[in-house]
Amino acid sequence: MDFRHNLAAVRARIDTACRRVGRDPASVRLLPVSKTKPESSLRMAHAAGCRMLGENKVQEAHRKWEAMQDLTDLHWSVIGHLQTNKARLVARFAAEFQALDSLRLAEALERRLQAEGRSLDVFVQVNTSGEASKYGLAPEDVPAFVHALSAFCLAGTRTDDAGVVFQ
Structure with a gap:
């Protein structure tokens, strides 16, 4: 390859x-996604200039992060739905989380990030299709959700083309 x-x-x-x-x-x-790829492929991606990799399985991403600690400029983006019980791992290693869709999860992430002494870029997930099988907030719920996020100690908020980000 x-x-x-x-x-x-x-x-x-x-x-x-x-x-x-x-x-x-x-x-x-x-954002190259590392799903199912071995560490050797991820190291090739890094050698080719990729400095951020995405992964949707938190435990797999954490395992890969641990194995590649020697690549100090390699960062991880957790993509997809996240259960609150996995916030602990995300707070430990991820640089970015791309699917925030509940205040309960924001609370869990904030608590774990404070314990780790870290920050995290977070994108709010919006379900624009309205499909019940998809995760994310309804578009009309986004303004109130973003307003509610201001109560968290996750620094400021900003909006860009990719979504809402706080860190």
Whole structure:
């Protein structure tokens, strides 16, 4: 597998798509997902310039993080639904969590982050399709949810094209 070549091809496709719609390619972030990939593949991704990897299984991400502590500039994004009992692990190692959809989870993350002395970038998950099988807040619930987040000691809030982020 020629990881560098594949990565360059994906980035070229992103650049082309951005130019087609008049968007700055620098505003798009590529997040490779490590799901089911062995540590050797993740090390190739790092060698090719990837400094953030995504993972949807918290225990697997934590195990990979532990095994690759020598790559001090490699960061982890936890993607997908998270049960509150897994907040402890996320607070220990993740740089980012992409699916906040409840104040109960925000509370659990805040408590664990304070215990760890860490911060975390968090994206609010919004269910724009309205499908009952999907996680996330209904779009009309987002403003009140973001307002309620201001009660947490998770620094400030800001909104961008990707969603709501607090850290």
